[in-house]
Amino acid sequence: MSNLRLTALLALVVALPAPADWFSEQEIETARELRERALAGDGGFEIVADLTTRIGPRMAGTEADAKAVAWAEELLNDIGFDRVWLEPVTFDTWHREFERVTVRAPGVTEQELVSLALGFTPATPEGGIEAEVVMFEDLAALQAADAEAVEGRIVFIANRMERSRDGSTYGPAVQARSQGPQVAAEKGAEAIVIRSIGTSNNRFAHTGMTRFDDASQAIPAVAISNPDADQLERMVALGEPVTVHVEVSAVYSEPYTSHNVIAEITGSESPERIVALGAHLDSWDVGTGALDDGAGIAIITDAARLILDLDERPKRSIHVIYFAAEEIGLLGGRAWAEKHHKNFENYQLGAESDFGAGPIYEIAARVSDEAWPVIEAIQAELEPLGIELGGREASGGPDFIPSLPHGLAVVDLRQDGTDYFDYHHTDNDTLDKIDPDNLAQNSAAYAVLAWLAAQSPKDFGSGPELLEQ
């Protein structure tokens, strides 16, 4: 048993002052029981082990996507949710066949670099593209460059993502991936190679989405691993022109319909009022999507199962939502927002787990002023898990972002992501990267949150008026 688990169990023994203004003693007692049972169990780990073993990689629009949806429906029915249903999500698809980046320079032996094509980028002509490399320190340097320095060349953006607990270093770094290809294309580049948006020195390339304003002008875009980016930098530093050969084979296919998979614990008093827990079922086509986002699937399902096991149903309903096609553009989240936003006065709170399996250290929430003390009261029951009270800015997680403009109230249970970008979108995102104790801490936090939010004497303020706050 971890120290954390022990601390949490001891906390049950020591009588804490109940925030009786908001919850009954019995409700608080139930929250503590849920917390204890989550920490003592390994139901979450079993779920992510089963998903990653039986389904493995499950990129949106692949055969494995359909298998994952079937797996999910069966699991949620087997657990005994009151209702399980599917909501369709239709999207264009793309799949990778292979990519190969080879570097040639005078006095250097031809070497292949470890690479992954970025999602939805075009194939090269058969036989690939070969051109001289023009290296930029970062996206800003590329943006500032004259087109004539770029035209006909292969752009290389060299800057490296820094490590951070809260993942805040991802946003600035990922612009090289999200915007770099478009900028390079505008300036006439033949292709673009970026240093992976990742923090480890292991030799894995990190894939992910990019965007072109005009698909007809899209260029092949690949990421290379950190060690390979170092290598390419060293080759460029030798001072002679460096040539890179890029070959990508990838296929765009017909639109595909996947599904958001939703399971309900039907509320006993206000069943139309909903606390929505989310995670996404799809993964990239590399790795088995254990951290991204098998862990999230496991956490919210384990939390909800513990609530289902109670003798009573919560007052409000709880939804467990497995979003489809998150990786390729939050498509499940968009479809969900589109379908449900007119009813957001009933969808009272959204919280998605999609940042791996590190321990949660903070709760933040975007809720009405009136509901904020309820969040404080919930935090008091998360405190024994090492979870502190954060601020009033929150996104709810990627799949709830499309709901934010419609005023969905959201909670962030913020995880320690120090190592998350070592594995994110790589072949190396596999089950062994999950610490079962940390996963259980997450389940405990989501169980406490979902239970108390479903019992809350106040709604959380979802709806257009939240936007004005």
Added chain:
Amino acid sequence: MSNLRLTALLALVVALPAPADWFSEQEIETARELRERALAGDGGFEIVADLTTRIGPRMAGTEADAKAVAWAEELLNDIGFDRVWLEPVTFDTWHREFERVTVRAPGVTEQELVSLALGFTPATPEGGIEAEVVMFEDLAALQAADAEAVEGRIVFIANRMERSRDGSTYGPAVQARSQGPQVAAEKGAEAIVIRSIGTSNNRFAHTGMTRFDDASQAIPAVAISNPDADQLERMVALGEPVTVHVEVSAVYSEPYTSHNVIAEITGSESPERIVALGAHLDSWDVGTGALDDGAGIAIITDAARLILDLDERPKRSIHVIYFAAEEIGLLGGRAWAEKHHKNFENYQLGAESDFGAGPIYEIAARVSDEAWPVIEAIQAELEPLGIELGGREASGGPDFIPSLPHGLAVVDLRQDGTDYFDYHHTDNDTLDKIDPDNLAQNSAAYAVLAWLAAQSPKDFGSGPELLEQ
């Protein structure tokens, strides 16, 4: 500057009792200067950076092998050794084209496992081999199995290598690679999949050699990464038959002649007496061979260069030997032993650096009884580097093993290999895995060893009589 470097520099200031029985005060002073200059420099890191950047992977018998030999000859001449020459090493060659391991089981989505074919194993027929997996806990379990349990199947050996500082856990674990394929072939297996002989949970397969008694009965043999071996174990544990499809494309080619590259610092008093420092120039075809064995090349070259920079030549000669084709059977080491063993009374001491770039913690030596006090005196000058006195069993490193039956006296400067088998024989063996401070500590130790061994008032006892000791 690391604490280790600082400690070593401080040790220069504090007057230590010189082991005057064996070395003059001036000789000891020079040893300390060498140690200090090695710790303060980064010449070794520059060498391994240049080798791994310009040449990259350099498997014996490839085009990169020839480029590496040319690189080495140029480097050693540029440094200004008194003599540089090549000695031919001829061997059969093999090269990998690709390998693919795909697993199928009822209720499981088809998944590809990260794999590498073992060196010199045969290709599958085009289209691959598909058969049911039979899993064994370890090599002993396979050895104990009835042939009928194995015949027509694909063997999977599941045991995992443990981590250790001295690498002593490698020997027992690697038998699954060296002997497993032969045993599986004898029992009629179609192919064999082993868990990689490696210690990390990163998703890299580890290649390496295996052996078949009769090449005509050889079967395709591949290693899968630790996470993939875990995955295959979990699939087998589901209880239904698991099928694996293995496809390997690899080519045996004509004999190739590479070279041991040797550079000499010619001794001033007894030039025919030689202290031989070794490392191997070849690498596997994956990774850039930074740890295995670019680090060794860098360490021994940097150490010898520091001695070359002295105002005086040492009494005995020092040879820096870049062995060829170590990875595919110690072939450079065998050729060297064959060529020189009749002259081993002159080859007084061999020491190879081939265990990565971790710090050295111990010196051990197989030398004559009379010479052992000299080793103790040398250790006194290694002590400030954190290097303790070990015992009297030593191998000298892989490429000197073929010289042991001829009585070569050898020294082991034992490195901390706790992380070595995280990277060994994988794509992930790249320059970033080398800590320049640790590399400099190694250079310092080899410089002290080579200098004092070359000045030693006693020979070290190489020759047939050492075998009887």
